[in-house]
Amino acid sequence: MRIGFDNEQYLNTQSEHIRKRISQFDNKLYLEFGGKLFDDYHAARVLPGFAADSKLQMLLHLADQAEIVMVVSIEDIIKNKIREDLGITYEDDVLRLIDAFRTKGMYVGSVVLTRYAEHHAVTHFQKRLEAAGVKVYHHYTISGYPHNVSQIVSDEGFGKNDYIETERPLVVITAPGPGSGKMATCLSQLYHEHKRGIRAGYAKFETFPIWNLPLDHTVNLAYEAATADLNDINMIDPYHLKAYGVTTVNYNRDVEIFPVLNAIFMKIYGTSPYASPTDMGVNMAGNCIIDDEACREASRQEIIRRYYKALVGVADGTRREEELTKIDLLMRQENLSVTDRKVVPAARKRSEAIGVPVAALELPDGRIITGKSGDLLGSSAAVLVNSLKELAGISHDHMILSPESIAPIQALKTQYLGSKNPRLHTDEVLIALSATAATNEEAALALEQLPKLRNCQVHSTVMLSSVDLKIFKKLMCDVTCDAKTK
Numbered sequence: 122m123r124i125g126f127d128n129e130q131y132l133n134t135q136s137e138h139i140r141k142r143i144s145q146f147d148n149k150l151y152l153e154f155g156g157k158l159f160d161d162y163h164a165a166r167v168l169p170g171f172a173a174d175s176k177l178q179m180l181l182h183l184a185d186q187a188e189i190v191m192v193v194s195i196e197d198i199i200k201n202k203i204r205e206d207l208g209i210t211y212e213d214d215v216l217r218l219i220d221a222f223r224t225k226g227m228y229v230g231s232v233v234l235t236r237y238a239e240h241h242a243v244t245h246f247q248k249r250l251e252a253a254g255v256k257v258y259h260h261y262t263i264s265g266y267p268h269n270v271s272q273i274v275s276d277e278g279f280g281k282n283d284y285i286e287t288e289r290p291l292v293v294i295t296a297p298g299p300g301s302g303k304m305a306t307c308l309s310q311l312y313h314e315h316k317r318g319i320r321a322g323y324a325k326f327e328t329f330p331i332w333n334l335p336l337d338h339t340v341n342l343a344y345e346a347a348t349a350d351l352n353d354i355n356m357i358d359p360y361h362l363k364a365y366g367v368t369t370v371n372y373n374r375d376v377e378i379f380p381v382l383n384a385i386f387m388k389i390y391g392t393s394p395y396a397s398p399t400d401m402g403v404n405m406a407g408n409c410i411i412d413d414e415a416c417r418e419a420s421r422q423e424i425i426r427r428y429y430k431a432l433v434g435v436a437d438g439t440r441r442e443e444e445l446t447k448i449d450l451l452m453r454q455e456n457l458s459v460t461d462r463k464v465v466p467a468a469r470k471r472s473e474a475i476g477v478p479v480a481a482l483e484l485p486d487g488r489i490i491t492g493k494s495g496d497l498l499g500s501s502a503a504v505l506v507n508s509l510k511e512l513a514g515i516s517h518d519h520m521i522l523s524p525e526s527i528a529p530i531q532a533l534k535t536q537y538l539g540s541k542n543p544r545l546h547t548d549e550v551l552i553a554l555s556a557t558a559a560t561n562e563e564a565a566l567a568l569e570q571l572p573k574l575r576n577c578q579v580h581s582t583v584m585l586s587s588v589d590l591k592i593f594k595k596l597m598c599d600v601t602c603d604a605k606t607k
Contacts, residue, residue, distance in 0.1 A: 193233075230289075480579060
């Protein structure tokens, strides 16, 4: 992969910038953290060189000054909302994140349950948190939020929320997903701190859109593609342009809410510390791009992948047509084609030639390997085995999985588990390889190649099963597929 981003520079620059922001207030800063602290794979894909855990590593530079406060809406607990990328509930994800933060040496101060009301599922969740040694606070729905500033900044508004007791200068407010109430939690704390004579500050950390890149920069367009389901729009920050005569980029929700935030700041402090939404941000990622074209090309590929994901989502009913239309417009804006992804024409060409589904995988050195559906393996399983053999230097004519080793698994699937499809999926072929590896050196050698598939590109000419998608995701491959079933 061609590196376009200096991760080490980012860690140092970003942590130092946050330290300076803390010092601008009474040594107390509430930092609203957007996006993912762990596993930020979108950033890693569009900024090659950015480590998926960069934001966490940056916070570790501030570990002695920082504490984590997690925010989750009780509505998401009651609905048993699932985090799509991990397939776990928000309730379980909060506990997972707490454990992950603690393992890394970060201090988790508390969890805030927003829009609080009594419910048996919420009571159960709170007991789980308290059993894990986590303090729990309640924040309530405020009538007229966010526009009725007089009501919000009063004893009947923020005043009825629990005051979150914090110990450190930097309080990182994060959540398992959007709509949890991070901003409201920060603002509520500013109100309570002010009543206690402390002029605490608020800042926002969002990696995207990158404020000091052009509005139509491909990295920012890739963010629009990634959030097409939310209908977010990147736009010029008009407040920053008016105040400083400098063009910067923000997104519509922050620009739209800024007058309200400004009014809340004025109500709490008597003055506002910020002249624009851009002023509130602390993101320094744009300063750490070292190869602009590498980041642009990586972002073009991300837009194409997002298009395929939306295309399949529309076909299976999980996504709206409007999302696909928006990404299609971004594709046209960048003059991109669905075949501007090397694995796509490779898979389609072979599939058309032999008349069966085919998957193609691009190896780290650029070689493209294909696999077809047959009697024993599905196309995804076939391309996985073929790629491992190629990496291990094993001849493609040589079978490392014999029909005899596969037959028992097929019998289990069809005779005992009721499956009509005898072909092995990717998880099953990996199990078969693992079982064979005990007595077959070549199978063991093939398994040892699995880490080399990280960041490899895959395309299938048919829609993939959830099992195959999960396996490729665990192998850290970027996967797309055509919106066809056969």
